[in-house]
Amino acid sequence: MKTLLGYADQISVTAGDEIAFRVSSETAEAYDATIVRIVNGDLNPAGSGYREEEVSGTAWHIQGRPQKIHAGSCIVVDAAVPLERLADGWSVTLLARPTLPDSSGQDGTGQVMFSLRDRMSGGGMEIGIKGEEGAYVTVQGSQARVTCAAGVPMRRHEWYRLRVAFDAAKGELTLSQAALESCAGIADSADVTVACSVEPAWTSAARIIIAARATAEGETIFGGFYNGKLEAPCLLDHAGAVIGQWDFSIGIDGQDICDQGPFHLHGHTWQMPGRAMTGHNWNGSIRAWQDAPEQYGAIHFHEDDIIDAGWATDFSWQVPPGLKSGLYAARLRSATDEDHIPFVIRRTAGTGHAPLVFVLPTASYLAYANEHLAIDAALAERVHDHVPVFGASDVFLAERREFGASLYDRHIDGSGIMISSRLRPVLNMRPKYQSWLGGTGSGLWQMNADTHIIDWLEHEGFDYDIITDEDLDREGIKALSPYRCVMLASHPEYVSTRMLDALAAHRADGGRLVSLGGNALYWRVVYHPIMPGVMELRRCEVGNGWITDPGESCHAFGGEYGGLWERIGRPPHETLGSGFIGQGFDKCTYFRRQADSYNPRVTFIFDGIEGDIIGDFGLIGGGAAGIELDRANSAKGTPLNTLVLARSEGHTNTYLPSTCALLINYAGQGAAQSDLVRAEIVFFETAEGGAVFSTGSIAWSGSLSHADYDNSVSRMTGNVVRRFIDPAPFELPASAARPVSF
Secondary structure, eight states, rough: OOOOOEEESSSSSSSTOOOEEEEEETTTTOOEEEEEEEOOOOTTTSSSSEEEEEEETTOEHHHHHHHOOOOOOOEEEEEHHHGGGTTTTTEEEEEEESSSSOOOOOTSSOEEEEEOOTTTTTOOEEEOOOOGGGEEEEOSSSOOOEEEEEESSOOOOOOOOEEEETTTTTTEEEEEEEEEEEEOOOOOOOOEEEEEEOOOOOOOEEEEEESSSTTTTEEEEEEEEOOOOOOOOEEEESSEEEEEETTTTTTTTEEEEEOSTTOOOEEEEEEEEEEEEEOTTTTTOOGGGGGGGGGEEEEEOOOTTTTTOOOOOOOOOOOOOOSSSSSEEEEEESSOOEEEEEEOOOTTTTTOOOOOOOEEHHHHHHTTTTTTHHOOTTTOOOTTTTTOOOOOHHHHHOOOGOOOOOSSSSSSSSOOOEEEEEOOOOSSSSTTOGGGTTTTBBBOOOOHHHHHHHHHHHTTTTEEEEEEEHHHHHHGGGTTTTTTTEOOOOOOEEEOOHHHHHHHHHHTTTEEEEEOOSSSOEEEEOOOOSSEEEEOOOOSSSSSSOOOOOOOOOOOOOOBBOOOOOHHTTOOOHHOOOOEEEEEEEEEEEEOOOGGGGGGGGGGGTTOSSEEEEOOSSTTSSSEEEEEEEEGGGTTOTTOOOOOEEEEEEEOTTTTEEOOOOOSSOOOOOOTSSSSSSSSEEEETTTTEEEEEEEBGGGGGEEEEEEEOOSSSHHHHHHHHHTTOOOOOOOSSSSSOOOOOO
């Protein structure tokens, strides 16, 4: 069982920067920490061997302490409420669309929609939902409490208007639960009044919390989280004058909550609930929230939202000058466990640069961060055609859901997880981690699979730098402009507009691009403009694990339309020459040379390579062609001068086309029966003197080290990189090749 785990405040640093590490020792054991450079994270004895190098002068011995994660989103109103205005009574109105109406909350005391309570004494009031009781309001006095409940349950995914009122003079507490749309035969609306001689025992410390309640555990530790949408909460005094009126349609792209009432009771969201959500009045005519924000006045809260673990720093390190750019980690070791907290050291600006830059796809790492697919998804075993094997980290995450999940997973209420963050321990973003997703053999996926490429670059002696997707998104073309050649990793699936624009600009400047993976540049994501390490995804039009609800396809972070880049109008074929066609996870195969490979334009690529078969070996599934596959298609943007150098074959029927590759499903689409699902190695030159080479296979990097790096995959990759870092420009062919399509 995992007992030692942590995260860093940054993912990318340079000399002079200070990076902080936040660690939880679950058993309060002491641990030793040191900084290491990760060269190869694969433990497979058939490979070149795990390799990390310690950085001298980095050694800490730290007495461990457990640190908790408190998941769950809500709104915190920062200003003090004028309680004197509520002495004679008050009322609250709001709109609610519950997504777990059968639940009485995590602790059985209800899911709170609106609360005004004293954190220490609990005195005050709260409005919520509690299973079969439906909506309720509770008034907590100094010695007693009174609860008024609707007595009829609320329906899932239906809108209700709630109104509660307390009249001190009459000694009455009233609740109204009204469905906006009735359903024949279902009683889900009610008006109830009960006697209430108890007055709320709130003090000046009482605060409004929306979608949760304050607790005595701490100022930022909340309880009673609500699951579902809320809209337009309003607090009034006994005379009906507005005290607070919160409009969630204002500032949708931020975390501030605007109060339009006279007392300016503004607030902020906690753990980033979903914004840009359709409200009760969305009529289906609007698809972008920017066009009619008044129809997007809802926020979707979840009891398992988590963006920032909020842990205290255990130790920090100032990066000294002179360290090689690369993938590093803080290695933590206790008597019972080990963990690595990864980060990148970039070359310091103004100290020169290598001709080659390797872009670590940290956006894709975030997309898969702490995924629960094989545990939660019933079809995972059938899709992969083998029994998933779980390690200690997988078991830990299955039991400890507060550490959050991936953008493939769902919230507890069934809605898709749209926001991911690195400000928490990401246990599948580690060296030594073996993934059930990574096929047979080494079983590597994402970061650990990418260490195969780093290991190969080291062995071949290439001068290279490493940057992250966050760097590329933040800096754009500036991050790439010093480099002649850009190298993409094994599975750079998730990219932002700024990242794609930077790659296009680099190519327009005559840059060269080497893609050593599959299913690249596929989904659009958006990084938060203010909070580094936080990323949003909207899976619209076509899903993977889930799909966005109607009207919610535009990101809250800036408003861009989400989904596949192909559907947005910028298919990966335009940039890489190929795009995602299908996948399978049982075993990997090989490539066979095609007629284009004998074109004089690519003689340099095949220098020293004998025979027609390429990559019938490898640590990932036993071959260089597999897992997720890309192929050329000029109808989707593959340049007409593209050469298809090699095509994979021999895949099993576990390999199936992607959902976007078929307009209709029919029998016989498995790779053993259909020629559609194949990977293709492609090459083309650009008008600016650059060139692009793509392997079209996630498994490619797992074959680089075979036979002590003396093999066709390593040789072909080396031939390409050496030519691509050569300043001599490429020349366009006199005439374009015939279109490539299927």
